[in-house]
Amino acid sequence: MKRFSYYIGFGLMLTLFLGAATGPAWAGEQKMTLAQCLKTGMENNPSLKASRFDVDISTHGIKEARADFLPSVSSSYSMTPIRSISAKGSSTDTDYVDKDVRSFSIRLTQILYAGSRITNTYQRARISEALAKTEMELAGMELAYRIETTFYKLMKAKQDVITTQESVNRLTESVKSAEAFLKRELVPWVNVLQARVDLADAQDLYKIAKNDVNRQRVELFSLMNQTMDPAIEFSGRLNPLLATEPVFDDSLKYALENRPDIKSLVYQLEIADKNEKIAIGKYLPTVKFDVGYYDRDDEYEQLVTRDQRNRYWSGGVTASWDLFDGGRAWYEKEKYNTQAQKISALIEDAKNAIATGIYNALYSMNEAKQRIKSCAEGLTAANEYYDVEENRLKAGLSTIPSLLDAQDRLLRAQANETRATLDYQLAVSELKFYTGKEDIE
Numbered sequence: 001m002k003r004f005s006y007y008i009g010f011g012l013m014l015t016l017f018l019g020a021a022t023g024p025a026w027a028g029e030q031k032m033t034l035a036q037c038l039k040t041g042m043e044n045n046p047s048l049k050a051s052r053f054d055v056d057i058s059t060h061g062i063k064e065a066r067a068d069f070l071p072s073v074s075s076s077y078s079m080t081p082i083r084s085i086s087a088k089g090s091s092t093d094t095d096y097v098d099k100d101v102r103s104f105s106i107r108l109t110q111i112l113y114a115g116s117r118i119t120n121t122y123q124r125a126r127i128s129e130a131l132a133k134t135e136m137e138l139a140g141m142e143l144a145y146r147i148e149t150t151f152y153k154l155m156k157a158k159q160d161v162i163t164t165q166e167s168v169n170r171l172t173e174s175v176k177s178a179e180a181f182l183k184r185e186l187v188p189w190v191n192v193l194q195a196r197v198d199l200a201d202a203q204d205l206y207k208i209a210k211n212d213v214n215r216q217r218v219e220l221f222s223l224m225n226q227t228m229d230p231a232i233e234f235s236g237r238l239n240p241l242l243a244t245e246p247v248f249d250d251s252l253k254y255a256l257e258n259r260p261d262i263k264s265l266v267y268q269l270e271i272a273d274k275n276e277k278i279a280i281g282k283y284l285p286t287v288k289f290d291v292g293y294y295d296r297d298d299e300y301e302q303l304v305t306r307d308q309r310n311r312y313w314s315g316g317v318t319a320s321w322d323l324f325d326g327g328r329a330w331y332e333k334e335k336y337n338t339q340a341q342k343i344s345a346l347i348e349d350a351k352n353a354i355a356t357g358i359y360n361a362l363y364s365m366n367e368a369k370q371r372i373k374s375c376a377e378g379l380t381a382a383n384e385y386y387d388v389e390e391n392r393l394k395a396g397l398s399t400i401p402s403l404l405d406a407q408d409r410l411l412r413a414q415a416n417e418t419r420a421t422l423d424y425q426l427a428v429s430e431l432k433f434y435t436g437k438e439d440i441e
Helices: 010-018 034-044 046-069 117-183 189-223 248-258 260-281 328-394 400-435
Strands: 030-032 072-082 099-113 232-234 286-300 308-320
Touching: 030 034, 034 046, 034 117, 034 189, 046 117, 117 189, 117 232, 117 260, 117 400, 189 400, 248 260, 248 328, 248 400, 260 328, 328 400
Parallel strands: 030 232
Antiparallel strands: 072 099, 099 286, 286 308
16 A cells, blocks of 8 residues: 555544644553543633633622612611700709610511512522523533534644654655765755755644644633643544534524524613613602601709600601602603613624525535545645655656645645645634534534
8 A cells, every 4th residue: 555545535534633742742641532522621710610600600690689678777876975064044953854764676678669660680590590591501601613613723733843854754754865875976965955955844834733732721720720730631433424404594594593692682682771771670669668656765963753765666668759869760761761772783793694604505515525525636646646656756757846846746735735624614604603503413
């Protein structure tokens, strides 16, 4: 079998693209798949944890708003000493003035009506909880997209390491061959120089590919909120080409029904509506029911016979109505009305952005799919071309520049197919992100 025959065929290419590689410096004993990376990221990413705390905060907000439906109980106690300084007129004897007043009261108050402000506040709190959950869902979806695309870029970088390393090996042999031919005076010195320049270029590409692996690994560990561990190797497989291409109308319909950012804006619109109703409710009266128990004890300094203690209870209904507030509530209502119009515009903008994203993802998928097919054919031809030139050079029928040209074409063909394969998977991930689907079948 020829040296590079394993590249022929898209299925085999995918296996090498994401299969476990032995030998490179970044290989380790432990392996993590994409599914494990996603699970770890969802459990540990700090921004996602913050979103979960937002949900807890909104849950407490519901309980806080619910308390307004229940009565409030207040209690007070006071002790007031009264001492005369001077007095004029009848009954001015200090014995009739100096005393200690002690009072105790406990009071229960229940709001009977407040212009639906309590109800709307409670409903707003429930909507805020739903909003926090959709924001958390959106944060999780964005994190999954970043982990997935970073993982695929890492797999591509690892394949580039393998490809460039093989290129270095081939060019090293080409330099040796050129130097051997030079000693036999079969090639000019310029051919040796050309081979060495191409070898140096290939070595640079190899170093760049290794550095790209390190950068993608750092990014992936960061997204998972994990310490960089050189003992961990990431491995997996790309999904094959989809059997059927997704339809734009179906994808857009699913996205508009399920994308959390659309849901988030709808909830924000509902919250603005509740705020507007709360503001309008301030123009309506507030009705409260009160019942209380009171205990007052007046103890005189000298005249014990005048000591008095009163115990009593009272109850009643009180209605209050703010008739004028300088237009505060009205303009507050207008503010939230304008905010609702702004959110409606943002919803339309989000729909347009989602439609554009789906279009671009589908276009990218179609383009990458065509490139994969053409690149596979080009890679087959490049492998055969290199083998032919290598055999012709050994037989003295070709030249070093021709072999170097074949090597350059082979390297470009390998890189093109790797890039096309990655672009297709990235486009699938992008479509998943814009539609809000967990997977595209």
